[in-house]
Amino acid sequence: MKSEFNFIQHIKKSYSLRKIGDDCAVLPKDDATDLVITTDMLVEDIDFRLSTTKPELIGHKSLAVSLSDIAAVGAEPKWALLSIALEEKLWKSDFLDRFYDGWHTLAQRYDVELVGGDISRSTDKLVIDSIVGGEVPKGMAVLRGGARPGDLIFVSGTLGGAAGGLKVIENGGADSNDDDERFGELRKRQMRPEPRIEDGLFLREQDLATSMIDISDGLTADLGHICDASSVGALLNLVAIPIDENLSTLSLSDDDKLSFALGGGEDFELLFTVAPSRAGQLAGKDFYRIGEITSKTGVIEGRINDRVENLKPTGYRHF
Amino acid sequence: MKSEFNFIQHIKKSYSLRKIGDDCAVLPKDDATDLVITTDMLVEDIDFRLSTTKPELIGHKSLAVSLSDIAAVGAEPKWALLSIALEEKLWKSDFLDRFYDGWHTLAQRYDVELVGGDISRSTDKLVIDSIVGGEVPKGMAVLRGGARPGDLIFVSGTLGGAAGGLKVIENGGADSNDDDERFGELRKRQMRPEPRIEDGLFLREQDLATSMIDISDGLTADLGHICDASSVGALLNLVAIPIDENLSTLSLSDDDKLSFALGGGEDFELLFTVAPSRAGQLAGKDFYRIGEITSKTGVIEGRINDRVENLKPTGYRHF
Numbered sequence: 112m113k114s115e116f117n118f119i120q121h122i123k124k125s126y127s128l129r130k131i132g133d134d135c136a137v138l139p140k141d142d143a144t145d146l147v148i149t150t151d152m153l154v155e156d157i158d159f160r161l162s163t164t165k166p167e168l169i170g171h172k173s174l175a176v177s178l179s180d181i182a183a184v185g186a187e188p189k190w191a192l193l194s195i196a197l198e199e200k201l202w203k204s205d206f207l208d209r210f211y212d213g214w215h216t217l218a219q220r221y222d223v224e225l226v227g228g229d230i231s232r233s234t235d236k237l238v239i240d241s242i243v244g245g246e247v248p249k250g251m252a253v254l255r256g257g258a259r260p261g262d263l264i265f266v267s268g269t270l271g272g273a274a275g276g277l278k279v280i281e282n283g284g285a286d287s288n289d290d291d292e293r294f295g296e297l298r299k300r301q302m303r304p305e306p307r308i309e310d311g312l313f314l315r316e317q318d319l320a321t322s323m324i325d326i327s328d329g330l331t332a333d334l335g336h337i338c339d340a341s342s343v344g345a346l347l348n349l350v351a352i353p354i355d356e357n358l359s360t361l362s363l364s365d366d367d368k369l370s371f372a373l374g375g376g377e378d379f380e381l382l383f384t385v386a387p388s389r390a391g392q393l394a395g396k397d398f399y400r401i402g403e404i405t406s407k408t409g410v411i412e413g414r415i416n417d418r419v420e421n422l423k424p425t426g427y428r429h430f
Numbered sequence: 431m432k433s434e435f436n437f438i439q440h441i442k443k444s445y446s447l448r449k450i451g452d453d454c455a456v457l458p459k460d461d462a463t464d465l466v467i468t469t470d471m472l473v474e475d476i477d478f479r480l481s482t483t484k485p486e487l488i489g490h491k492s493l494a495v496s497l498s499d500i501a502a503v504g505a506e507p508k509w510a511l512l513s514i515a516l517e518e519k520l521w522k523s524d525f526l527d528r529f530y531d532g533w534h535t536l537a538q539r540y541d542v543e544l545v546g547g548d549i550s551r552s553t554d555k556l557v558i559d560s561i562v563g564g565e566v567p568k569g570m571a572v573l574r575g576g577a578r579p580g581d582l583i584f585v586s587g588t589l590g591g592a593a594g595g596l597k598v599i600e601n602g603g604a605d606s607n608d609d610d611e612r613f614g615e616l617r618k619r620q621m622r623p624e625p626r627i628e629d630g631l632f633l634r635e636q637d638l639a640t641s642m643i644d645i646s647d648g649l650t651a652d653l654g655h656i657c658d659a660s661s662v663g664a665l666l667n668l669v670a671i672p673i674d675e676n677l678s679t680l681s682l683s684d685d686d687k688l689s690f691a692l693g694g695g696e697d698f699e700l701l702f703t704v705a706p707s708r709a710g711q712l713a714g715k716d717f718y719r720i721g722e723i724t725s726k727t728g729v730i731e732g733r734i735n736d737r738v739e740n741l742k743p744t745g746y747r748h749f
Binding site: 115118119122126128129130131135136138140141142146148149150151152153154155156157158190192193194195196199202207211215224225226227228229230231232233234235236238240242244429430 | 461550
């Protein structure tokens with residue numbers, strides 16, 4: 112079946128759309144600045160369940176996923192809009208107040224103002240569309256298409272935790288209060304993702320990242336997007352992938368843990384490439400070097416010690 | 431029950447939000463220009479039915495409702511984003527291609543480019559969020575809050591047709607091919623609204639409108655929004671309300687027809703106020719003068735010949 116990525120490429124080509132297909136659309140603002148803008152739709156029972164998630168956390172996550180896209184182009188978030196469809200029962204409850212409380216707590220940290228939105232009735236499911244606008248110096252947005260063979264590949268934090276958190280939630284509900292605090296940490300990775308705004312700004316200000324994306328679909332899938340846009344390939348050093356150590360609390364084989372890290376998605380860490388000559392400037396940062404860009408267009412390989420094999424771009428796809 | 435308008439006022443006040451609550455958010459772009467931006471969510475079985483509506487028309491309407499908001503602040507539309515959640519069955523069909531075809535045909539007329547979006551899976555219903563950005567000379571966006579007592583009230587076209595079209599569709603389906611072409615005209619008013627971009631631009635360029643809104647909820651409801659934002663009241667001359675003449679094909683009393691025009695909503699005509707001294711400059715335009723602004727804050731009255739009575743702000747509310 113065609114994926115959503117195929118469809119976007121299809122209309123991009125058919126209708127000569129120039130700006131669609133990156134983490135954010137980049138539009139001219141003034142002589143010195145570009146406007147960047149992103150939209151993310153979250154759907155009940157696809158992206159979250161009301162039965163296992165506090166309204167405040169849904170509010171947090173709705174904004175966080177969009178801020179993560181802003182981070183992934185190295186921009187500073189500025190304003191937001193929210194469109195929400197909900198059924199009458201939810202409207203009559205305190206849901207929206209609590210949702211907005213969670214949204215606003217995160218927005219305040221980045222001085223993001225809600226400037227508009229829409230509230231609509233739905234027949235049953237809750238649907239949220241989160242739109243965030245930001246700014247970046249003209250021509251400086253970090254896109255997916257700038258990776259070159261030889262560039263080193265980095266990730267801004269550990270991976271697999273969000274997928275582990277989803278497993279914990281699906282097994283036991285959000286309120287399960289296990290003594291093992293690793294359960295709580297995993298749940299937090301799933302429900303309270305932290306957008307890496309500061310990391311994105313650092314990488315853009317220092318002009319270090321040749322390409323960048325946030326890990327929403329999964330490491331190999333999102334690396335695949337960079338490779339497609341840059342017409343390059345990638346070789347991952349699998350023993351260097353930073354696997355979330357809290358996964359040790361789940362009964363998982365080492366292979367399973369690696370699968371969570373490679374394909375679990377929703378970790379919302381930044382995945383970026385840096386020219387080897389500039390990599391020294393990352394010293395002191397909590398970034399992980401996990402591989403390098405190759406000239407094998409579209410091919411993503413994984414290396415464990417001396418063994419190299421092709422990796423399938425696993426990761427979340429809606430279709 | 432609280433309405434969605436109450437909730438927006440509540441968070442606007444609680445969180446000191448300055449920009450929310452008009453047809454568009456108005457944000458500084460550069461020294462000469464403001465950016466305006468609007469978002470509208472359309473939900474299956476609330477805003478349209480797949481069984482009675484061609485995909486192309488849903489595409490058209492999704493964009494048209496947002497362009498109408500851009501028109502209502504006197505701005506020029508520039509770019510758009512689309513977030514869409516749909517179930518797998520619809521994804522596998524030609525729905526999205528046909529939807530985008532209808533969207534694009536309208537977008538082309540105004541040189542609006544799709545610059546971004548999101549495609550998500552839904553459990554059942556189709557949900558579309560339409561986001562459009564536009565531009566207006568700095569400080570010149572026409573807002574809801576500028577009406578002054580004595581200003582004359584105008585509307586850009588006939589009213590009630592969209593509500594009539596909904597009645598036709600609900601009774602007979604979109605494909606009912608009645609000999610009476612008035613049925614078709616009414617259906618078109620409901621499913622193919624024409625955003626009044628040119629009228630909005632004319633009124634803003636000539637600096638004629640002191641306040642403006644598009645009629646989405648219904649004439650009295652939307653006039654109520656102008657009165658609230660401007661701290662004024664309004665007196666409508668009910669015999670001057672331009673009732674869509676195609677309504678004559680439905681079995682409606684004169685009172686019912688007036689109700690359709692006052693409260694039916696979705697006509698997407700512009701409702702605006704003009705200082706009496708400037709009204710002469712509207713000569714030659716197909717605008718209808720329907721009343722005047724009063725100093726009775728929050729009170730909307732209707733006059734038929736010499737009889738004046740208070741009107742309830744009927745019109746579409748989600749909650």
